[in-house]
Amino acid sequence: MTNKKRPLLEGLISGNTVLSGLMVISPVIVCGNTVMNALALMYAFSAITFITVMIGSFIPKRLPYGMKIVIYAVIASIIYIPVKAAAEEFFPDIIPRIGIYFMLVAVNSLITVQTEAKFYRMTRGKMTASLILHILGFDAVMLIIAAVRELLAYGTFCGRIVDADILISGLGAPFGGFILLGIFCGIYRGIGNAMRHDDDVSGGDGECF
Amino acid sequence: MFLISEFVVLLTTNLILTKALGTSTLFIAAGSRKNLLWIAITITAFTTVGSAGAYLINGLLPENFTDLRLLLYVLIIGVLYFALLSVLYFTDGKSFGTTRKYVHVSAFNCAVMGTLFTISENADADTSLNNIVSFIIRGAEAGTGFILSAFILMAAFKILNSKEVPAAFRGFPAMLVYLGIISMAMYALV
Numbered sequence: 220m221t222n223k224k225r226p227l228l229e230g231l232i233s234g235n236t237v238l239s240g241l242m243v244i245s246p247v248i249v250c251g252n253t254v255m256n257a258l259a260l261m262y263a264f265s266a267i268t269f270i271t272v273m274i275g276s277f278i279p280k281r282l283p284y285g286m287k288i289v290i291y292a293v294i295a296s297i298i299y300i301p302v303k304a305a306a307e308e309f310f311p312d313i314i315p316r317i318g319i320y321f322m323l324v325a326v327n328s329l330i331t332v333q334t335e336a337k338f339y340r341m342t343r344g345k346m347t348a349s350l351i352l353h354i355l356g357f358d359a360v361m362l363i364i365a366a367v368r369e370l371l372a373y374g375t376f377c378g379r380i381v382d383a384d385i386l387i388s389g390l391g392a393p394f395g396g397f398i399l400l401g402i403f404c405g406i407y408r409g410i411g412n413a414m415r416h417d418d419d420v421s422g423g424d425g426e427c428f
Numbered sequence: 429m430f431l432i433s434e435f436v437v438l439l440t441t442n443l444i445l446t447k448a449l450g451t452s453t454l455f456i457a458a459g460s461r462k463n464l465l466w467i468a469i470t471i472t473a474f475t476t477v478g479s480a481g482a483y484l485i486n487g488l489l490p491e492n493f494t495d496l497r498l499l500l501y502v503l504i505i506g507v508l509y510f511a512l513l514s515v516l517y518f519t520d521g522k523s524f525g526t527t528r529k530y531v532h533v534s535a536f537n538c539a540v541m542g543t544l545f546t547i548s549e550n551a552d553a554d555t556s557l558n559n560i561v562s563f564i565i566r567g568a569e570a571g572t573g574f575i576l577s578a579f580i581l582m583a584a585f586k587i588l589n590s591k592e593v594p595a596a597f598r599g600f601p602a603m604l605v606y607l608g609i610i611s612m613a614m615y616a617l618v
Contacts, residue, residue: 241452241600245538248448285513285532289506292536296499303495319545322498323538328452331536393448394615397608401601409596 230353242328248396257365450539470534472571479567
């Protein structure tokens, strides 16, 4: 991987929104306990974040920081309305279960913090690529954690019963989400450290994490 | 006895420990006592005043337009955000550069927005809670709950970031597991 590609892939792996930045973790902890919940939240997060950040990039840069943040949040809240209407068609039973977390993805840190700190400092092409990878990074973590929790807590996958010998029902609760996310963060960091160490030993440039 | 029961209520209805709202902000706040104090005060101000605004909006918004709640709540927080920044700028211009970062961190996050939605949701379910005093009290309670969670995290902050914890789990991963264990204890209390 070249140095030019590294910042772009950062959002997917090394600078993952959830595991590295610990951003947007509330929906993962509370609602990321079934794959169907995860799919609904992934849809809301991806659609709202992508459209908002793209539209927000046309806001004049000379406006005061505080004003821009409010404008981004307002744009996200407007985008939320059609996104929710569509979600009610695709996930009619899931939206009431997710409750306030569906709305809260509209004021996520990628929109209110990372826009000014990262995305709008890039050229439009790079920004788009980086944004997509940051969104995919969140989606991947959300899906994996939800699948593991659903399997271990309820013995199902996408609502279908699977042959699970042991069920740990606590993993479906928010405290299970905290603990599992902590373990995933540790594993992710441990793999990153090991790969960096391997690269250092073999004379690599430590590019994976 | 009153204080003990209030303390238990604060723990069992704590938005961080029961709903994970504002966890990222909590990690920022727990880093230093100064950050904790200012972020907690600012968040409490946002949740308390914002809750009063949420009550007014809920009363004015027709039932068919509940999807507009998010937009209107964002506007309330936006107005409070500007108001607080203006107050800080005009009262203490010299340290504005330092203090404004606490306002930036505290305004648009799950702790504040989640509080407004949770209070409104509870009021929709139980009409006895649908009055401005209840909204303001619950907003203040949410802010106090944030402070309480921050103290719980701060108590173990040093050791969770020490060399005694394996490198991969040091810091945020250990803090998540720690909060999970505390949350599990709260879950058992309910």
